[in-house]
Amino acid sequence: xNYDESLVTAExxxxxxxxxxxxxxxxxxxxxxxxxxxxxxxxQFDNSSSx
Numbered sequence: 001x002n003y004d005e006s007l008v009t010a011e012x013x014x015x016x017x018x019x020x021x022x023x024x025x026x027x028x029x030x031x032x033x034x035x036x037x038x039x040x041x042x043x044q045f046d047n048s049s050s051x
Contacts, residue, residue, distance in 0.1 A: 015044045 016032060019025075025035055 011044060012041060015041055 012032075016036065019036065019040065
């Protein structure tokens with residue numbers, strides 16, 4: 001199993017960017033964990049063949 005930290009960071013950033021662009025969220029400044037549940041990221045990694 002390969003734990004490439006930079007690749008994981010990129011996957012998380014891409015998922016967050018996609019979610020922010022495609023769905024409505026409250027205005028303001030938030031930490032990722034305030035807007036998203038871990039399940040959204042787990043699904044992304046399950047669907048990714050690169051990790």
